[in-house]
Amino acid sequence: MGSSPWPQGTNTRSLKRIWPWLVLLGVLGMVRWSKGVGFADAYALISRPFWPGPAQKEWIQSAQQRQDASRLQLLEADNARLRGLLSLDQQGLGDGISAAVISRTPDGWWQQIVLGKGLLDGISKGDAVTGPGGLIGRVQSVTPATSLVRLLTAPGSRVGVWVPRTRQHALLVGMGTARPQLEFLDKDVKVRPGDLVSTSPASTLLPANLPVAIVQSLNPRGVPAPTALVQLIAQPDAIDWVQVTGR
Amino acid sequence: MGRLHRQPICVASGLLVPLISLAAPAWLSLGGMTPSWAVLWLLPWSLVDGPVSGVLAGAALGLVLDGLSVGDATQVPVLMLLGWWWGRLGRHGRPIQRSLNLGLLAWIGTMLLGFSLWAQLLIQGVDAPLAQAFALHTCLAQSLITGLLAPMIGSWQLLIWRRRIPA
Numbered sequence: 441m442g443s444s445p446w447p448q449g450t451n452t453r454s455l456k457r458i459w460p461w462l463v464l465l466g467v468l469g470m471v472r473w474s475k476g477v478g479f480a481d482a483y484a485l486i487s488r489p490f491w492p493g494p495a496q497k498e499w500i501q502s503a504q505q506r507q508d509a510s511r512l513q514l515l516e517a518d519n520a521r522l523r524g525l526l527s528l529d530q531q532g533l534g535d536g537i538s539a540a541v542i543s544r545t546p547d548g549w550w551q552q553i554v555l556g557k558g559l560l561d562g563i564s565k566g567d568a569v570t571g572p573g574g575l576i577g578r579v580q581s582v583t584p585a586t587s588l589v590r591l592l593t594a595p596g597s598r599v600g601v602w603v604p605r606t607r608q609h610a611l612l613v614g615m616g617t618a619r620p621q622l623e624f625l626d627k628d629v630k631v632r633p634g635d636l637v638s639t640s641p642a643s644t645l646l647p648a649n650l651p652v653a654i655v656q657s658l659n660p661r662g663v664p665a666p667t668a669l670v671q672l673i674a675q676p677d678a679i680d681w682v683q684v685t686g687r
Numbered sequence: 688m689g690r691l692h693r694q695p696i697c698v699a700s701g702l703l704v705p706l707i708s709l710a711a712p713a714w715l716s717l718g719g720m721t722p723s724w725a726v727l728w729l730l731p732w733s734l735v736d737g738p739v740s741g742v743l744a745g746a747a748l749g750l751v752l753d754g755l756s757v758g759d760a761t762q763v764p765v766l767m768l769l770g771w772w773w774g775r776l777g778r779h780g781r782p783i784q785r786s787l788n789l790g791l792l793a794w795i796g797t798m799l800l801g802f803s804l805w806a807q808l809l810i811q812g813v814d815a816p817l818a819q820a821f822a823l824h825t826c827l828a829q830s831l832i833t834g835l836l837a838p839m840i841g842s843w844q845l846l847i848w849r850r851r852i853p854a
Contacts, residue, residue: 459741461692468750476705476754483709543709547719548825549804554709580757590757595747595813595821615813616821 457644475581475588483630484542484556484585491540491556492680500647500681503572507651514604522537531593536570536683537561540588546677551594553577553676554585563587566645571674574651575599575639577685587684591676592620592652601652604641606630609640612652612670619656622668631655637670647685669686690743691736697848701744702705704728705751715836716826722836725752725766726796730789730837733770734777735852741770760807762800769796784845785851786838793841796836801826 471478540560543554557563559582567579578590578599591599597614601622605651608631611623622637637653639646653670660666688820691697707724715721725748733741776783783789794813805822808814 465743465832468747471732472750472754474754477753479705480755483706525732541712541794545711548721549760550758552757588757594757595808596811615815615817617817680826
């Protein structure tokens with residue numbers, strides 16, 4: 441038997457030695473509970489000189505215009521279908537908040553990005569995050585100066601979407617790979633490769649009719665319903681600026 | 688416990704772990720995976736400062752990193768276990784400082800960490816074949832890059848920290 445690694449002496453002496461560390465653990469527990477308050481903000485402060493410059497922001501804004509044009513087409517088709525049937529709540533992108541990406545891990549266990557704006561800028565949990573081309577994820581947690589975004593590719597990420605051409609709903613499930621999986625709710629699926637995937641026109645969690653992905657391949661023999669692999673339109677690993685849209 | 692934890696500069700070096708994890712330098716990655724910076728810091732810390740300090744440092748790092756990550760998976764239990772194990776290794780037998788030993792310990796530690804996160808994903812219902820392939824790739828790539836970096840970074844940390852605390 442080797443010597444014990446625990447502090448020697450009476451219980452009181454051991455407690456005196458260890459209590460500052462227990463307090464530290466308690467404080468860090470608070471950090472864990474608050475999803476990184478302090479650390480994420482400190483990182484934002486330290487890395488501010490290295491944030492992406494305005495050049496890509498302009499490029500993203502022009503891409504945003506192209507995205508808006510395609511979104512307009514979707515909205516027109518949607519309005520034509522619904523005209524005369526019911527008056528649907530008009531949800532739109534509105535005035536999104538532009539935010540710089542200050543940390544990104546598009547691969548690995550936690551597929552996330554950290555934005556340089558947070559609670560103080562009006563961002564809240566659950567907001568949609570879009571890059572040039574379409575949706576890339578949702579805000580998972582916010583600190584005063586940063587927002588943690590869970591990417592659509594992250595394992596376990598689940599977002600309700602639909603295919604406008606066939607008007608079929610599906611669940612976009614992140615697999616950790618660059619191509620998320622589309623899990624259809626119906627067994628009779630008429631989707632084919634090349635179809636656009638967007639957010640549902642009746643979505644209450646995300647802005648309606650937001651382009652998300654393109655269907656790449658279909659697995660009609662999926663159980664319990666067919667599945668498809670999709671390619672996201674917006675590439676989170678190459679984006680320095682994003683738009684955050686509230687619900 | 689050793690005496691490393693009584694030196695503020697050594698404790699403060701732990702703050703670099705969450706900051707580097709957030710920065711995630713893409714040029715230092717293998718197959719898209721960056722190394723486990725928590726393992727790279729915790730290994731020399733525990734070897735020098737002992738098992739109790741290793742457990743506390745593992746818990747502290749795990750709590751902070753969990754706070755900075757999306758999802759519900761946690762690193763705390765495995766980092767505490769690794770801190771304890773490496774602390775005991777540092778206390779018993781000859782000092783561990785050879786490159787192969789450090790690399791192997793870091794590789795095993797990262798694999799354990801990866802398997803624990805993989806298990807948590809399975810429990811959360813992420814069990815599609817594609818997700819399994821992703822988890823395997825992530826485990827292998829991260830453990831390999833961590834194991835390769837450990838001899839360089841770990842030796843340097845061991846050298847500095849052992850100088851500050853002569854046996």
